[in-house]
Amino acid sequence: MNTQLKLSIGQYSDKGVKPLNQDSYGSVIPKEPQLSLKGAAVVLADGISTSNVSQVASETSVKSFLDDYFCTSDAWSVYTSGLKVLESINGWLFSQTQRSEFRYNKDKGYVCTLSAAIFKASTAHLFHVGDSRIYRLRGEGLEQLTKDHRTWISKEKSYLSRAMGVNLDVEVDYQTVGLKQGDYYLLCTDGVYEFCDAEDVTSLIHANEHDLDEAAKALVQHAIEKGSDDNLTLQIVRVDKLSATEGSPLQQQMEKLVIPPLLQPRQEFDGFLILREMHSNSRSHVYLAKDLEDNSQVVIKIPSVELGNNPAYLERFLMEEWVARRIDNVHVMKAGMQNRKRNYLYSVTEYIEGITLKQWLIDNPKPDLETVRGIIEQVAKGLQAMHRLEILHQDLKTDNVMIDTNGTVKIIDFGGVRIAGIVEAENTLEQDEMQGTALYMAPEYFVGEMISSRSDQFSLAVLAYHMLSGRFPYDTQVAKARTVAAQKRLKYRSVLDEEREIPAWVDQTLRKALNPNPFKRYEEISEFLYDLRNPNPKFLRGPRPPLMDRNPVRFWKSTSFVLALTVVGLLVYLQTK
Known part of the structure; x- marks a missing residue:
């Protein structure tokens, strides 16, 4: 049974003894x-008291964060979404100060502190800049989770060492903490925490646990009575129930729709006319269809009835269209238009008239280097579009690359993708089963190490290597290397061939991209593409690969010839004695 995260929130703010409340919250x-x-x-922001416009900074920061955060891509992680929004807000605040009369006196500009908490699944994601604070009250223990960005000159004097809007770039503290039912999280300004001790906080919250707004107001009033001389703002968040969803939010769609029966040509289905079956196996059935509204051709994919009771399979099935709908790139398969209600569980994607890269290689078994570069560069553009949304393909291979009739290369099949935002929404501690095809997969998959965009880079380099040689750099040895020590013993086979015109520096480029250690590969795919076209001076200066790597057959022939001469020489020597 799926239950969603349930929170209770109480908030209160008071200007205190100040004439104006420069705090903001939401x-x-x-x-x-x-x-x-x-x-x-x-989120909570505290405008600096030396500025007459800092309340604008705090109000803008809070409103912009709440508006913009929920407009970021669903595929992004909380960290990426929050950080990009905060960087954007900071840039706006800084520019406002630069345009104003206070450009040379930032203490009077658009500056504020900010603390934000995102509660997702079973985790709290905390963002913090300045000297507002975030606390956690668990049981009777009150713990400060953030660090004040304040530098003390003496016991009496200090200044903010970090705040929003001070500089063009902002350094944001980020951390995650696990949620427990019954936890309280407190976001407060210095006007509150400097005048309330742990005992005050604990007693007043527990005394007003059924009305958190009243609890926040009571703590603020207590701080005022204790002599607070600043604006006072407090937010209290209680975790009433943890999310118990076993899997991603896509499962909600699975529960509402049923798997359709097998479709037949000329059959009308949910506003589509089935034209013909394109592909069928034990896992899915794929049909070419026509949308009866606009007469466009689309591809409809339905799951296998036999796997209808497999939630993991159905989730992966739905992932394909979910991803295609969020990526707008000519080199990535697009999702079909969703302009009407669906009655069944299926996916709709664009129809790509063309062939797979696997079939293309059968038709063109020895493509020249420039053709390979052109195809790899197009695949890379599709991968880069996915990586910008923190999506890893994880199953790049010749079967999952299409070339249409215009020569445009497109990545297809997103059933094995890893989406940062979806992974965060899952509450399972079990590791996903490996996606992909062993010959193309990066070594880190097989030892449970961190997966990154460099893992897709490895698969892309395998694709290039295979197109140039018809072989694989490590054959099946990668899948057999299940320890780090075993992976260090993997031996790269040179792509150089006497019958193919391939420069030695291209081989060195592939060797780097195919390094078993992901940290020794290129940092970005763009670097790999550049070196694939432009000789890297490091590779030109480096030693030439040994003959055994460049041409193993010639090496062993030469070795056998030398040994044969040695044997003949010994026989002649023995006969003459």
Whole structure:
């Protein structure tokens, strides 16, 4: 049974003894599926007292964070979404100060502190700049989770060492903490925490646990009574129930729709006319269809009825269209238009008239280097579009690359993708089963190490290597190397061949991209593409690969010839004695 994350929030702010309240705060608990995909957001900002416009900075920061965070891609992780939004807000604040009369006196500019918490699945994601604070109250223990960005000159004097809007770039503290039912999280400004001790906080929250707004107000009033001389703002978040969803938010769609029966040509199905079956196996059935609304041709894919009770399979099945709908790139398969309600569980994608790269290689078994470069560069553009959304393909191979009739290369089949935002929404501690094809997979998959964009880079380099040689750099040895020590013993086979015109520096480029150690590969795919076209001076200066790597057959022939001469020489020597 699936249960969603449930939170209770109480908030209160007071100007205190100041004539103007320069604090700002806000919170959003969205409905499903956004709650599972993006989480709930609570944010607080404190304008600096030396500025007459800092309340604009704090109000803008809070409103912009809550508006923009939920507009970021569902595929992005909380960290990426939050950081990009904060960088954007900081840039706007800084530019406002630069355009104003306070450009040379930042203490009077658009500057504020900010603390934000995103509650997603079973984790709290904390972002922090300045000296506002985030606390956690678990049981009777109150713990400060953030560090004040304040530098003390003496016991009486200090200044903010970090804040929003001070510089063009901002350094944001980020951390994650696990949630437990009954936890309280407190976001507060210095006007509150400097005048309330742990005992005050614990007693007043527990005394008003049924009305958190009243609890926040009581703590603020307590701080005022203790002599607080600043604006006071407090937000209290209680974790009432943890999310118990076993899997990603896509499972909600699975539960609402049923698997359709096998389709037949000329059959009308959910507004489509089935034209013919394109492919069928034990896992799915693929049909060419026509949309009856606009007469466009699309591809409809339905899951196998036999796997209807396999949630992991169905989730992967739905992932394909989910990804295709979020990536707008000519080198990535597009999803079909979704302009009407669906009654069954299936996916709709564009129809690509062409052939797979696997078939193309059968028709063109020895492509020249420039043709290979052109295809690899197009595949790379598709991968880069996916990586910008923190999506890893994980199953790049010749079967999953299409070349249409215009020569445009497209990546297809997203059933094995890894999406940062979806992974965060899952509450399972079990590791996903490996996706992909062993011959193309990076070594880190087989030892359970961290997967990154460099893993897709490895698969892309395998694709290039295979197109140039018809072989694989490590054959099946990668899948057999299940320890780091075993992977260090993997031996790269040179792509150079006497019958193919391949420069030695291209071989060195592939060797680097195919290094078993992901940290010794290129940092970015763009670097790999550049070196694939332009000789890297390091490779030109480096020693030439040994003959055994360049041409093993010639090496052993030469070795055998030398040994044969040695034997003949010994026989002649023995006969003359």
